[in-house]
Amino acid sequence: MKNHLIITTALVVGLTFLDSTLCHAQSPSPKQKQFERLDTDKNGEISLEEYKAKTKTPDTAEEKFAKIDTDKNGSLSLEEWTAIGKKRPQAAE
């Protein structure tokens, strides 16, 4: 019975440690948070419709979207989205 308690405690401590490690590693960047906000149906990609719905400049949305969509598959992956900031750093929010 005592052994069981030790194992359980070790497991809980282990999981807590693992959880905090994962949280630390994941700490989402502002770009990633922005991506998640834009991806309203949470399918992991931003469609042109999703982009247009949230952009402040709908007039140039399609043009901008096309520039960001580097593989031209009609949707923006997180990779494509975060690449924007790498080319042209934006001011901190």
Ligand SMILES: [Ca+2]
């Ligand atoms: Ca989406």
Ligand SMILES: [Ca+2]
């Ligand atoms: Ca794409």
